[in-house]
Amino acid sequence: MHLAQYDICSKNRSLAKKYNEQPDKNKTAFYEKHKDRINNYKSAYEYLTKVMNGKGTPPVKAWEKELKGHLKLRWKLCDIYYDIRSEIKSLENIRRSVDDLLGNGEPERGKKKLRQREISL
Secondary structure (H helix, E strand, C coil), X not given: CHHHHHHHHHHHHHHXXXXXXXXXXXXXXXXXXXXXXXXXXXXXXXXXXXXXXXXXXXCHHHHHHHHHHHHHHHHHHHHHHHHHHHHHHHHHHHHHHHHHHHCCCHHHHHHHHHHHHHHHC
């Protein structure tokens, strides 16, 4: 989030500077033409000001390094998840096969219910 806001701020900084340098008579027309980008800059600038809390410039390199670390961890956890998911599928297939061999499978349950209905009639 910090990096995205920093990127918005960086891309629109020169436009916001031009807007502030406009004479008063041209300011509204300039604003209407570039309203979205100016508003994006203002909100990103306010966000970064709150995040930094008067501490100076944003530590972009540290944020990028932290993001890379989080992405590496995410992909590692995704790999583990997919490995576990495939193991679970294999184990479920084995469990179903064992249940079928022992007579505990789904088709047998249906026969059991049918026999109970026949006995109660």
